[in-house]
Amino acid sequence: MNTDLIALQAQLRDFMNTKVIPRESEFVGHFGLEKIETVRSELQAEGRKSGLWLPHLPKELGGLGLPWVDAYKLFIEAGRSMLGPQAINIAAPDEGNMHLLHVVANEAQKERWLMPLVRGEIRSCFSMTEPPPGAGSDPSMLQASAVKENGVWKLEAKKWFISGAWGAAVTLILAKTIEGATIFLIPMNHPKIHLKRVIPTLDHFSPGGHCELDFDGLELTDDDVLGEPGKGFDYAQIRLDPARLTHCMRWLGVAMRSLEYAEGYALSRSSFGKKLSDQQMVQQMIADSHIEIFASQTMIEHACGMLDRGERVRHQASMTKVFVSEAVNKIIDRSLQIMGSTGISEDYPVSSFYKEARPFRIYDGANEVHRMSIARRAFRRAAERHT
Amino acid sequence: MNTDLIALQAQLRDFMNTKVIPRESEFVGHFGLEKIETVRSELQAEGRKSGLWLPHLPKELGGLGLPWVDAYKLFIEAGRSMLGPQAINIAAPDEGNMHLLHVVANEAQKERWLMPLVRGEIRSCFSMTEPPPGAGSDPSMLQASAVKENGVWKLEAKKWFISGAWGAAVTLILAKTIEGATIFLIPMNHPKIHLKRVIPTLDHFSPGGHCELDFDGLELTDDDVLGEPGKGFDYAQIRLDPARLTHCMRWLGVAMRSLEYAEGYALSRSSFGKKLSDQQMVQQMIADSHIEIFASQTMIEHACGMLDRGERVRHQASMTKVFVSEAVNKIIDRSLQIMGSTGISEDYPVSSFYKEARPFRIYDGANEVHRMSIARRAFRRAAERHT
Amino acid sequence: MNTDLIALQAQLRDFMNTKVIPRESEFVGHFGLEKIETVRSELQAEGRKSGLWLPHLPKELGGLGLPWVDAYKLFIEAGRSMLGPQAINIAAPDEGNMHLLHVVANEAQKERWLMPLVRGEIRSCFSMTEPPPGAGSDPSMLQASAVKENGVWKLEAKKWFISGAWGAAVTLILAKTIEGATIFLIPMNHPKIHLKRVIPTLDHFSPGGHCELDFDGLELTDDDVLGEPGKGFDYAQIRLDPARLTHCMRWLGVAMRSLEYAEGYALSRSSFGKKLSDQQMVQQMIADSHIEIFASQTMIEHACGMLDRGERVRHQASMTKVFVSEAVNKIIDRSLQIMGSTGISEDYPVSSFYKEARPFRIYDGANEVHRMSIARRAFRRAAERHT
Amino acid sequence: MNTDLIALQAQLRDFMNTKVIPRESEFVGHFGLEKIETVRSELQAEGRKSGLWLPHLPKELGGLGLPWVDAYKLFIEAGRSMLGPQAINIAAPDEGNMHLLHVVANEAQKERWLMPLVRGEIRSCFSMTEPPPGAGSDPSMLQASAVKENGVWKLEAKKWFISGAWGAAVTLILAKTIEGATIFLIPMNHPKIHLKRVIPTLDHFSPGGHCELDFDGLELTDDDVLGEPGKGFDYAQIRLDPARLTHCMRWLGVAMRSLEYAEGYALSRSSFGKKLSDQQMVQQMIADSHIEIFASQTMIEHACGMLDRGERVRHQASMTKVFVSEAVNKIIDRSLQIMGSTGISEDYPVSSFYKEARPFRIYDGANEVHRMSIARRAFRRAAERHT
Secondary structure, three states, X not given: OOHHHHHHHHHHHHHHHHHHHHHHHHHOOOOOHHHHHHHHHHHXXXXXXXXXXXXXXXXHHOOOXXXXXXXXXXXXXXXXXXXXXXXXXXXXXXXXHHHHHHHHOOHHHHHHHHHHHHOOOOOEEEEOOOOOOOOOOOHHHOOOEEEEEOOEEEEEEEEEEEEOOOOOOXXXXXXXXXXXXXXXXXXXOOOOEEEEEEOOEOOOOOOOOEEEEEEEEEEEOHHHEOOOOOEHHHHXXXXXXXXXXXXXXXXXXXXXXXXXXXXXXXXXXXXXXXXXXXXXXXXXXXXHHHHHHHHHHHHHHHHHHHHHOOOOOHHHHHHHHHHHHHXXXXXXXXXXXXXXXXXXXXXXXXXXXXXHHHHHHOOOOOHHHXXXXXXXXXXXXXXXXXX | OOHHHHHHHHHHHHHHHHHHHHHHHHHOOOOOHHHHHHHHHHHHHHHHOOOOOXXXXXXXXXXXXOOHHHHHHHHHHHOOOOOHHHHOOOOOOHHHHHHHHHHHOOHHHHHHHHHHHHOOOOOEEEXXXXXXXXXXXXXXXXXXXXXXXXXXXXXEEEEEEEEOOOXXXXXXXXXXXXXXXXXXXXXXXXXXXXXXXXXXXXOOOOOOOEEEEEEEEEEEOHHHEOOOOOEHHHHHHHHHHHHHHHHHHHHHHXXXXXXXXXXXXXXXXXXXXXXXXXXXXXXXHHHHHHHHHHHHHHHHHHHHHHHHOOOOOHHHHHHHHHHHHHHHHHHHHHHHHHHHHHHHEOOOOHHHHHHHHHHHHOOOOOHHHHHHHHHHHHHHHHHHHOO | OOHHHHHHHHHHXXXXXXXXXXXXXXXXXXXXXXXXXXXXXXXXXXXXXXXXXXXXXXXXXXXXXXXXXXXXXXXXXXXXXXXXXXXXXXXXXXXXXXXXXXXXXXXXXXXXXXXXXXXXXXXXXXXXOOOOOOOOOOHHHOOOEEEEEOOEEEEEXXXXXXXXOOOOOEEXXXXXXXXXXXXXXXXOOOOOEEEEEXXXXXXXXXXXXXXXXXXXXXXXXXXXXXXXXXXXXXXXXXXXXXXXXXXXXXXXXXXXXXXXXXXXXXXXXXXXXXXXXXXXXXXXXXXXXXXXXHHHHHHHHHHHHHHHOOOOOHHHHHHHHXXXXXXXHHHHHHHHHHHHHXXXXXXXXXXXXXXXXXXXXXXXXXXXXXXXXXXXHHHHHHHHXXX | OOHHHHHHHHHHHHHXXXXXXXHHHHHOOOOOHHHHHHXXXXXXXXXXXXXXXXXXXXXXXXXOOOOHHHHHHHHHHXXXXXXXXXXXXXXXXXXXXXXXXXXXXXXXXXXHHHHHHHOOOOOEEEEOOOOOOOOXXXXXXXXXXXXXXXXXXXXXXXXXXXXXXXXXXXXXXXXXXXXXXXXXXXXXXXXXXXXXXXXXXOOOXXXXXXXXXXXXXXXXXXXXXXXXXXEHHHHHHHHHHHHHHHHHHHHHHHHHHHHHHXXXXXXXXXXXXXXXXXXXXXXXXHHHHHHHHHHHHHHHHHHHHHHHOOOOOHHHHHHHHXXXXXXXXXXXXXXXHHHHHHHXXXXXXXXXXXXXXXXXXXXXXXXXXXXXHHHHHHHHHHHHHOO
16 A cells, blocks of 8 residues: 555544544434534535545546545545545535536536535535336336427426435436436526425435425526436446445445444443453454455455446446445444444444434445346346357 | 134224324424323323223233233234334333232332322333443343441432433332342432433434433332342343333334335335336345244244243243344334335334334343343253253 | 143154164265165154154044144154154155145045055155246146046156155156146056156255156046146145145254254363353354244244144245244254364264255245245235225 | 466366366266375376466466466366366365475475475375364364474374375374474374274365374474474464465355356246246345355455565455355355255256355354454454554
8 A cells, every 4th residue: 555545544534533523423413404514514624625635536626636446445534424525525426426527517517517516615416316106226217307399408307315405506417308318407596496395314414415306397408418418327327336336435434433433342341241342242243344344345446446447347336335235234233232222322423323324225226226237237147158 | 813802903903093103293303202201191091091001911900901822912013103002001111110010019019109000190110221330231230239227228329221211200220239139119209319311312212211310329218129128130030021022012013014114115116117016026025024023923922822821931032032123123124125215214104113123132131142041041951951 | 731742742752862863873974765765664663653653643544633733843853853754654745645635535545545655654756846847936837737538648747856756656746637737646656657867966865865757648547636637736735734834843853953962062162261152152053043943933833723723824834934944954054063073074963954954945835936925925915905 | 457367267267168177077976085086186187287287386386476366366267166176286275285385394395295296296184173172163272292302203193174184195283392383294104193084074075085083103303393393373374374265266166156057047947937037036146146256356356465465364364264155155055046956956066065165164264263363353453542
């Protein structure tokens, strides 16, 4: 591991411990979206001058220009707090949106939306999921539609579980057009976007919540189209390939921090005449958690190497997403179990992580859907072998 | 199954659907302990006249006098809502405390504490768990102590995670005395009991929360002793034998209700061209949940038969508690997964159940501790076989 | 538990320990089907005079006439050795075949086939499974067919994995006829039945192996039809309802015996300064095994009560089969793991059980197919709830 | 991936398909150790001239001199058949013994034992495990002892489960000496080594079986000592660091081949109206298997990078061994399940793999012991963090 990276990691660990994690105590009990927004903005003020801002983006966008095989270690480190990715501007969904805009947007769009995003001045969301009978696990069920007449697109859409929508400045939205699926870029203050509600959910730390939105006959121009009409699903995939992996990195940080609390607890408590850390049932839970973290890291590392070489990682990202999302939930669950009643309390963030991490097995493609895709690719290859 | 029982079940199902479950909508988002108290009291007013009050307690205490092999079915049914057991007065910890007082308390104690409890006029708590280095998983680490001098007991204790303490009228408390462990009965309004805090936790539906209490040099008399000094652990076990099983019954109701929502969802939603209910990955989760429910029911049923015959069920209750607590968590987790983003939302109670049920693998003896006990008993029997 | 049953259980335990289990030592290493046949016949000579013969069959058939809630305990006990069910004539597939003949066969068929079976003079098999594209997990793919012309049925069939076929005196065979599926009774020495091969398999203890059979244009009469033409699948289900449960009983005996060896081993061996039985990772495996045995027993017990009351147990038998077949494999696997290298050796029967029990998750309906059926029934009931 | 390596992989795949795998058909049913020996020797004749011999050993020893990050791919490929590693001389225990001799042996020992081993002229074994109360999971329980008097070591030892002992030319043996644990090199034809028995076991493909050996007062000289007296455990660890990983590589090949059979089967069979490969329960098993293979590969790859950089991999090798040994068993088990009765038969090698792979969770350190070690290292690091 090169020495620059080691220094960056140490610097980020220090930043997390001194700037980010101390703010968590403000989030015990009931808190609202405004609170997250305030703290996010204060942390970003620190993050911007930290030398850790946007580690994976090119220097011309204000990032550190690290390759993924290095950057992923910083993503994991920042992931140790729900607030960490906010602080250095690598949180979902902005991080994926920035990537997509960087690759596909035209200069005007970059100037208008990408640059404020990389500077952390605005937030964005990605409007894809729809209430039934629309697109959920199966994107082909897309109902949102935009019809072009006389050079004007007219967009009708109902979307829900749109993460970050409350308070976002811009949304990317996927809709059916005659050319296929198309992505539009729309300012969220458009008068015909109605934020119907922030859906109350199990998790509470997503800036801007998970929202239900109506797009009620918006009139859009070609300038609002991202890339080319009809390429919406391709672009969504361009976004998802790294975005699925960065989710894994951030959540792995959460799992590792939970495990650290459990280890500290087990070292300090005794029952039945010896320390919990000397009891095999605890050791087993600790060992299984370390094994899963090691497997998660090496899967991510391998996929990052592929990303850096410009290879497609769709299959590897699917496999990693399924494994890591389940590992993270198990590791948090074991950590909580080791800590007993203390784990259930909000005296440590583990009980909060228990709620926050659960949706990860559903968002970004339910694990069942990923398993279908993984198997289909495997069977395609097997069929080729047999012919 | 006898026809009276079938009628009672139908009546309770109706009571749940018309009186209890409609009240749940008041508990979305943030709510407090006062809210629970108000609704509890209103529901008990209905429950008292429902003919379903205290199904397992003898008629002379105002119950229905059902044997456990019948009563358990009503406990499961009431368990379908977090509010159900409150409504017919079979919620923890009162239910276990009533049982213990019924078996051990003297007439004066019964008059003072048991009768108001069975009438639902007061609530109670059981002060056992202590902050480190006190009694948690290992009851032998008990630090609370009561010293008798000149006929007066002086009690010093620190307790935490005492469920139901806020708003309780009376606590049973376990303390070391020269005779061994002893249980005292103390009014919660005693000036030397300090409720330090209601501990913020993952779960929110426990009436009276989970509290931290200081007992600061209380002076008690022999009248405050439950049963005989030194028999505290025996009494705790008398309480726990059925209490562990009733926990299983109530939580099984929660799991069954979660599964019903998941089934309804899977019947109504489609993806990839067919209904979720026709997709094998969903079928597998549904089947595994039904299998675990069937296993849970038959284990409970078997143990209930033993209780009715006056047999000790310590071993069976331990095995059932471990199995059911893990099954319940898995069933809720699968139900939530099947429901996707909808499962994560608070539009259905499944996401709330996900939080509420988690502590069950820790409370009433962490599952790891039960596994140790189960194995030790097995090895004792094995050692006898080999000699 | 009634005292007669306790006495019978003790008697069977003694019979197993003194007559049956000592014969196992003859089966280490490589042995063949003839060896099984010889030992079976010698053990049946003992079994017939043991007072334990056919505990579940009516007295007029030479059985003990016990209800299932009693008989199942003897099935489990006999199951502790692969040779036990042979010894008292309750082994598959004869046991299921006797049940079906008892319920459906006419007097002549009973005289010819059922009576020699109950006396243990002959063995039988049930020819259902077919090579692709025939009936396997999906019975509706049945290819075997019998066409009636001029009062004579002509049967063409290819069957495989027919357990017990080598050495059997009679086979029941399922074939398509114009009326639907029909079962025929045919002597195995019929010149047009060709035993193509005894299929080499993972398991070795099934008397008569698992065989591939060709039925090459046999001419049959109405006297060879079991019950009524077209009712074949109904009869198969009549056979399977209890047969699935008796499989569970016998294999549970195998699991319990494995666990006993593991317990004995753990009590006698030490590592890292203490006995294996005092080490929590071992305790956990032991506890999980006991929990699964308890769950298995209570599921079986519940289903037996239903059988005794004449209720259909199809759903319960499916759930029990899936649970018990997976539990049995896990319990054997854990027992082997606890015993380390000794578990891998043939010095104890656990390594043999590891092979013998594996097919149970496939035979009698692959667990995946049972899960589909369980879910479908659950969804049917859910759909009724929602209308 | 460099082009040379790709060519080597293709060449090895071809070698496996044309030379090695066709020989497997000779091993159906019952076969003995002699048969393995004959085929091994014939395959090695092919392997020696294949250009694939000993890919990981330096060229001066007749190997290909590949770094581990390349060589591991060839180990996996060779592992696809139980006979593959024999054919190119990378099978256990020789492979680990060669590594150890290469690092520690003196020139005379290398000439006498290492060179014939690398040429495939002889086989070796490693005598470590002892019957109780000797060294098993806990090496500190070592009972074998060698006492030096007048320049002559006198060795007394009882060993069992010594893989490969039958037919081996030399054994390395671990014994207690006054300096600590010491390894001796002894010709197996020494008159005071008694091969008591080849232990009958679940697995059958280990050349030379698993044997019980008595070392009955052998007189040895300093020339028979490997390296320095007292460093036996260090040397054992030098051997195990890569040896644990190469076990993982070889067994991963077995798992991948099982999966290929299951995929081929699922593509060719139908039930309930569609191909197994289109059924989600099958897809789930296939996907989980691919995920575990991907995780296994990346863990191995990461550890190989460390080995190539000369870093210690003890912790990583432990974690990888636990994960891969359990993954391999699960993948084989799922493959067998997908194939139904066909999977149980010996028509495909999957049922054989089911037996062969089981001991891997026990050998080379039972997974429970690895978990203890992993947890202890984790707690050591956690304790440092907290101080």
